Every structure is written in structure tokens, then in C-alpha cells.
Amino acid sequence: MIQTNVNLQPHNTFGLESIATHFASFKTIEELKELLIHNQTAQQELLVLGGGSNILLTKNFDGLVLKNDLKGIATVSEQENHCLVKAFAGENWHDFVLYAIENNLGGIENLSLIPGSVGAAPMQNIGAYGTEIKDVFHELEALNIETLEVKKFEADACNFGYRESVFKRGLKGKYIIVSMTLRLTKNHTLNTSYGAIEKQLAEMKITAPTIKNVSDAVIAIRQSKLPDPKQIGNSGSFFKNPVIGKEQFETLKINFPNIAHYPIDENNIKLAAGWLIDNAGWKGKTIDNYGVHKNQALVLVNYGGAQGQDIYNLSQEILESIKSIYGVDLEREVNII
Numbered sequence: 001m002i003q004t005n006v007n008l009q010p011h012n013t014f015g016l017e018s019i020a021t022h023f024a025s026f027k028t029i030e031e032l033k034e035l036l037i038h039n040q041t042a043q044q045e046l047l048v049l050g051g052g053s054n055i056l057l058t059k060n061f062d063g064l065v066l067k068n069d070l071k072g073i074a075t076v077s078e079q080e081n082h083c084l085v086k087a088f089a090g091e092n093w094h095d096f097v098l099y100a101i102e103n104n105l106g107g108i109e110n111l112s113l114i115p116g117s118v119g120a121a122p123m124q125n126i127g128a129y130g131t132e133i134k135d136v137f138h139e140l141e142a143l144n145i146e147t148l149e150v151k152k153f154e155a156d157a158c159n160f161g162y163r164e165s166v167f168k169r170g171l172k173g174k175y176i177i178v179s180m181t182l183r184l185t186k187n188h189t190l191n192t193s194y195g196a197i198e199k200q201l202a203e204m205k206i207t208a209p210t211i212k213n214v215s216d217a218v219i220a221i222r223q224s225k226l227p228d229p230k231q232i233g234n235s236g237s238f239f240k241n242p243v244i245g246k247e248q249f250e251t252l253k254i255n256f257p258n259i260a261h262y263p264i265d266e267n268n269i270k271l272a273a274g275w276l277i278d279n280a281g282w283k284g285k286t287i288d289n290y291g292v293h294k295n296q297a298l299v300l301v302n303y304g305g306a307q308g309q310d311i312y313n314l315s316q317e318i319l320e321s322i323k324s325i326y327g328v329d330l331e332r333e334v335n336i337i
């Protein structure tokens with residue numbers, strides 16, 4: 001059933017008000033097809049929402065919002081060393097992580113507590129603490145909005161990059177992800193090399209960690225640094241960490257000897273956008289009811305009742321300030337609507 005004039009506030013983790021002229025949710029692929037067939041005549045602009053954790057709504061939406069409510073998680077095949085686990089796109093991402101941990105399946109424990117839905121996970125190749133979706137990805141199924149056919153995509157076809165996939169680029173607006181299957185391990189190789197995890201495990205006095213311990217450590221780190229969207233509206237990292245060339249880095253280092261950075265290859269260095277923004281004096285800056293989070297400068301927050309356009313303008317000011325101080329171009333990670 002299509003509803004009219006629906007406030008999207010409960011459907012985005014920034015908690016921003018935005019009225020959609022039309023709104024419908026779908027629980028089955030058949031329902032989704034019916035909605036798309038209807039829209040082939042109505043010809044409205046489409047916006048597909050999962051957990052709404054990676055969007056900034058800057059205005060009312062004149063079109064049809066489709067909320068993905070496809071549910072279900074199951075182990076679809078078991079081999080000697082791994083299992084294939086399939087989840088439908090409308091499942092909550094962290095519930096998928098919990099399913100894996102309860103079934104002693106490894107590979108996504110480092111991705112605990114990332115807000116959002118299963119469908120959004122491959123869309124932007126979510127990552128945290130040294131693991132990305134692409135590391136455990138088996139395949140996904142997506143429905144072609146025009147032909148209504150469901151197509152399988154293996155990893156190569158998804159073109160995964162840092163918070164990137166073909167669904168954000170070449171195939172943007174062409175497919176709706178309906179399910180994703182991951183290849184999870186039965187005998188685990190833990191990835192605790194990310195400094196904060198080791199420190200947290202040591203604090204928890206754990207010497208031989210299980211996947212559950214690693215998940216608990218990641219949850220503790222995230223809760224200490226990142227605001228819970230249920231309490232303070234936000235969309236996780238608002239900007240991506242930028243990559244610059246070696247020469248530019250050497251020059252920057254003269255003026256900013258403590259600059260946080262990670263070598264990528266011989267010629268390129270990734271900078272921590274959080275450090276750049278923090279060091280530029282933005283961390284904790286509050287304007288009325290929105291601002292930059294006090295513990296993590298990469299996260300913009302809505303303390304309640306802010307306008308998406310104001311948050312967008314703040315992000316623009318930050319972009320310009322980072323460019324003028326360091327000569328570095330930041331890119332937004334969040335989708336602007």
C-alpha cells in the first residue's frame with residue numbers, strides 16, 4: 001500500500017524531518033515488483049531506504065520512497081571449513097553479525113554494531129577495524145528496476161572499493177539489492193591487528209580471544225567513540241579518509257609533523273579525515289542543535305530538530321576549511337538527498 005505525505009524522520013539515523021510525497025514498504029520480492037510496475041506508469045523519482053544510516057535528507061522528497069523490509073537469515077551451505085550464509089537486504093546488519101557469532105561463524109565480528117541494513121553493506125562496502133565486506137563476500141542478488149529480473153552478482157561484478165561499489169557508481173539507481181550471501185569461517189583467523197582492538201582485549205583481560213570476544217571489544221570501542229544514533233542523530237563517518245600522493249604528504253608533514261596517516265602503496269598515503277578536521281579545530285563545535293561530535297570529528301550530529309540543509313552547509317564549511325589549511329580535498333561518504 002502506498003502512503004502519501006510520510007515523514008521520513010523515523011527512517012533515517014540522522015533523525016531529520018523530510019516529507020516524502022509517497023512511501024511504501026515491501027516484505028517480499030513480489031510486493032517490490034508490484035510497486036515498481038505501478039511506478040512504471042507513475043514515473044516518480046525513487047528512493048530505496050534500508051536502515052537509513054548513510055543519507056542526509058536536505059529537503060522534502062517529491063517521489064516514491066521504498067522501504068526494504070525483506071527479512072530472513074539462513075545458512076545455505078556448509079563445507080569443511082566454511083559456511084555460506086544468506087541474509088535478505090532488509091535485515092538489520094548487526095543482527096546478521098549476531099547470527100554469525102551465535103553460530104560460531106567468523107569473518108564479520110570486526111563489523112559489529114555498524115548501523116544500517118544488510119542491503120546497504122555491499123552497496124558501500126562497509127568496513128571497520130581492518131575488515132571490509134568484500135573480504136567475506138560470496139554473492140548478492142539484485143532486482144533490475146526496469147526489467148524486474150533478479151540477477152546474481154559475484155565480487156568482481158560489484159567493483160568493490162573503499163566505501164564504494166558499482167551500485168553507487170555505474171549501476172546507481174538501476175538495481176535494488178534483495179539479498180547478500182557471505183562466506184564465513186568455521187576455523188577462525190582473527191584480525192585483531194588494529195591497535196584499538198588489541199588494547200581493548202587487554203583491558204578486558206582476554207589472552208586467547210574468540211570471535212565473540214572480538215565482537216565485544218569492537219562494540220566497546222564503537223560505544224566509547226561513536227554516538228548511538230538512537231540517542232544523537234548521526235550517520236557515522238560523514239567524510240571518507242582521503243588519499244594523497246607521497247610528495248604532497250612530505251610537504252604536509254613539515255607543517256604537521258603529527259599528521260595521522262597510513263601508507264597505501266609506494267606512491268600513496270591515506271590520511272585520517274578525523275585528524276585533519278580535529279586539528280583544524282572543528283571537533284565538538286556546536287551550532288544551535290547540530291555540530292561536530294565531541295569524541296570523533298568525522299561524525300556530524302543532529303542534537304534534535306536540526307535541518308538537513310544546515311548540516312550540509314556545515315559539511316561544506318568543513319570541506320573548504322580542510323582545503324585551505326592542508327590543500328586536501330575531502331569527499332562526503334554520506335549520500336546527499
Ligand code: EPU
Nearest residue numbers: 128129130236237239240241260272274275278295296297
Ligand atoms: N583522529 C583524531 N581526531 C578525531 C578522530 C580521529 O585525531 O576526532 C585520529 C585518531 O587518533 C587516529 C586516526 O585519526 O589516529 C583515525 O581514527 P580512527 O581510528 O577512529 O578511525 P577513522 O579513520 O576516523 C575509520 C572509518 C570508520 C571505522 C574506523 C575503524 C572511514 C571514513 N571511517 O574511521 O568507519 O569505524 O575507521 O575502522 O573510513 C563509517 O564509515 O561510518 C565509520 C565509522
